[in-house]
Amino acid sequence: MATKGFSVDLTQATWFKSSKSGPNCDNCVEVAYVTGAVGVRDSKDRSGPALVFAPADWRAFVAGTRDGALGPA
Template sequence: MLTQRSPLDEGSDGKKPQLDLGEAEWMSGSNGVGDVQIAFVEGYIAMRDGRSPDGPALIFTPAEWRAFVLGARDGEFDLT
């Protein structure tokens, strides 16, 4: 059973719940190897490196995911 905890914790106790990612349906934007993959699990969004599926996953709340996606669309993470 693979569980992941985000470094961006939240909740009443300041922590996100442990999520079981073992049965998650991972999706990617294309069929290529090495894609970033995401899964929707228990109201959270998990993101992992498709080249290393047994490695760690980042866990986002819906608000964190929205901020990440909007930042990416705005070029916030573009390399110069």
């Protein structure tokens, strides 16, 4: 997968769901950390597309969700 000038191979990535996801939750995403990138995909469509973020951008997103900067869910 190529994005913003770099190529990312997610075929061998190890994906995981958040520890906050319940066993019966149907609106979860999965995350995979690979060298130089973070992949995010819909847990219900594992063969579908994935979003790819630079690690710093992903950290900023996670920090923003934790401190409420992105608003209520």
